[in-house]
Ligand code: SF4
């Protein structure tokens with residue numbers, strides 16, 4: 001019996017499930033004619049009620065990545081720890097899994113989300129072609145992350161290289177984005193998908209997420225990067241399925257590619273991109289401030305000096321970087337800065353704009 005996998009690889013964009021919804025009648029007919037069962041998330045009640053009884057099995061979709069690996073999936077489906085063939089030495093007695101998207105649409109084409117843009121592409125393509133199809137220019141891109149199960153960053157020098165699309169999500173890290181924060185989000189996604197049944201996948205993943213969260217919150221320490229370097233290879237070897245293994249690979253690859261940004265976060269508590277709120281400084285631009293006082297009212301630290309009609313000024317010694325002034329300003333006059341700070345007056349001066 002073959003299981004046809006419609007579990008989501010990207011919870012926000014469950015490509016295979018979307019395609020199944022569009023092709024339910026055809027899928028039900030094919031199940032009757034072929035020796036297969038559809039593996040669908042239990043939460044997709046609309047799909048479950050529309051399919052004939054006996055044509056499907058359901059699974060908990062709170063850790064969807066596990067189902068991209070047939071041996072791991074087979075174990076989890078019966079309530080056991082994932083045990084991939086590399087560990088168990090056999091796949092005997094395991095129902096093979098095939099991709100639901102491939103079963104429905106063939107292997108030549110692939111639907112993928114590039115950010116929020118839905119792109120239908122040749123399965124064999126390049127990152128440059130993919131970005132073009134999504135209307136994203138390549139000039140301002142720092143790197144592209146090909147989601148699970150590929151789990152790899154591609155930097156601009158390799159945008160022209162051939163890739164085989166297997167993931168549902170492609171994340172674009174723009175030139176102005178913080179790579180550390182982007183990696184933090186990616187690893188958080190992995191940890192959400194972890195089934196929690198092996199120590200290195202679960203605890204190792206928790207450690208990696210905590211290190212990245214600290215780095216972005218200004219609580220990083222020099223030793224954190226060595227901890228990632230030590231932990232990643234052990235996790236890659238010891239985690240029981242590809243979720244933990246690939247999470248480790250992503251952390252190690254990110255550290256290789258974006259080492260300078262990681263270093264700046266943990267050693268100097270700086271975010272070079274100027275986007276991690278706890279690591280940036282806040283400034284009020286003379287060219288935009290109308291002296292309305294909204295920021296001054298919002299600041300609970302009395303860190304802003306100003307009066308009506310005067311450009312307000314932030315006292316960097318008193319500012320705790322909470323970002324409330326940025327949210328309060330109706331003119332977009334409050335900006336954040338990383339290494340490069342805008343020029344601002346030391347004390348309030350009459351406004352140039354009204
Ligand atoms: S970031 Fe917070 S503490 Fe700093 S000036 Fe703005 S409101 Fe005040």
Ligand code: SF4
Nearest residue numbers: 289290292293295329
């Ligand atoms: S920075 Fe914004 S909120 Fe503060 S006084 Fe200027 S325009 Fe008003």
